[in-house]
Amino acid sequence: MAPVIKTEKITHIYSAGTVFEHTALSDVSFEALRGEYIGIIGHTGSGKSTFIQTLNGLIRPTSGTVFFDGTDIRQSKERTRDIRFKVGLVFQYPEYQLFEETVFNDIAFGPKNMGLNAHEVAERVREAAGFVGLREDDLEKSPFELSGGLRRRAAIAGVIAMRPEVLIADEPTAGLDPAGSSEIIANIGAYRRSTGATIIIVTHSMEEIAQNADRVTVFDGGRIVMDAPPAAAFSRSDELSAMGLGVPAATAIANRLRARGLPIAGGIITADGLRAALRELRRGAGSA
Numbered sequence: 001m002a003p004v005i006k007t008e009k010i011t012h013i014y015s016a017g018t019v020f021e022h023t024a025l026s027d028v029s030f031e032a033l034r035g036e037y038i039g040i041i042g043h044t045g046s047g048k049s050t051f052i053q054t055l056n057g058l059i060r061p062t063s064g065t066v067f068f069d070g071t072d073i074r075q076s077k078e079r080t081r082d083i084r085f086k087v088g089l090v091f092q093y094p095e096y097q098l099f100e101e102t103v104f105n106d107i108a109f110g111p112k113n114m115g116l117n118a119h120e121v122a123e124r125v126r127e128a129a130g131f132v133g134l135r136e137d138d139l140e141k142s143p144f145e146l147s148g149g150l151r152r153r154a155a156i157a158g159v160i161a162m163r164p165e166v167l168i169a170d171e172p173t174a175g176l177d178p179a180g181s182s183e184i185i186a187n188i189g190a191y192r193r194s195t196g197a198t199i200i201i202v203t204h205s206m207e208e209i210a211q212n213a214d215r216v217t218v219f220d221g222g223r224i225v226m227d228a229p230p231a232a233a234f235s236r237s238d239e240l241s242a243m244g245l246g247v248p249a250a251t252a253i254a255n256r257l258r259a260r261g262l263p264i265a266g267g268i269i270t271a272d273g274l275r276a277a278l279r280e281l282r283r284g285a286g287s288a
């Protein structure tokens with residue numbers, strides 16, 4: 001299958017030629033398939049936010065090329081503009097960017113920019129609000145009347161309202177409690193299920209990756225150093241730990257049990273997987 005997003009050796013240097021010069025990305029080549037759910041992890045400063053902003057053209061890499069559906073996103077002005085709608089980007093703490101008088105108008109901002117008529121805009125707003133669980137009466141409120149979690153969801157709805165083919169979010173659950181975090185993840189999952197969109201999420205939560213991602217891409221020092229299904233990536237816990245990254249709790253427990261000599265299976269990344277392995281172990285012990 002042809003990738004929907006592809007980067008070919010992108011390098012990004014901030015403030016080139018000044019004393020603040022900093023290489024944030026080096027030769028990053030990456031592909032995302034349609035419908036894939038990709039988790040991006042990496043230590044602070046490893047280049048994650050810089051990278052995702054190159055994917056919708058917000059940051060123009062110093063060198064290298066970003067492709068959408070096989071075509072350079074810089075091929076023409078129209079194309080570069082179009083990509084902003086096809087590749088939706090939710091910034092970190094996006095609720096700080098709500099500025100309209102009503103939630104409705106905030107969510108409508110993107111679709112209006114796309115040139116849709118009032119009827120289509122209203123339809124997009126209602127649809128996006130539905131994905132994130134905002135109620136009809138929330139739409140007429142000021143964003144500032146909403147709770148923190150709902151405000152975050154309203155901001156995500158503003159991106160979903162453009163019906164992006166690729167939805168990218170930079171730490172969408174940062175600062176939320178566990179319940180608020182699972183709701184956001186469920187909202188994003190619902191959007192993906194109903195549209196077949198590709199999801200790319202930057203996160204510090206290995207549990208989130210274990211439960212949702214098809215693939216995990218690990219950044220270190222501006223480079224991709226690992227790109228594998230979660231079970232394969234988390235089996236390399238020593239390498240991850242050397243980069244200051246952890247593994248899901250279930251993986252850590254399985255590793256500890258194995259170190260104590262218990263013949264516990266590899267590839268465990270969720271609580272369910274751990275439970276099944278322990279049951280298996282007990283059954284084995286019973287039959288011995």
Ligand SMILES: Nc1ncnc2c1ncn2[C@@H]1O[C@H](COP(=O)(O)OP(=O)(O)OP(=O)(O)O)[C@@H](O)[C@H]1O
Nearest residue numbers: 014015022024042043044045046047048049050051
């Ligand atoms: N506007 C900028 N000017 C100069 N350097 C920058 C700029 N933005 C980011 N950097 C630097 O580029 C590197 C990569 O930053 P980036 O924000 O992409 O990392 P990150 O992986 O998203 O980190 P975090 O986990 O803290 O969000 C860091 O060293 C950062 O200090």
Ligand SMILES: [Mg+2]
Nearest residue numbers: 048049050170
């Ligand atoms: Mg970041």
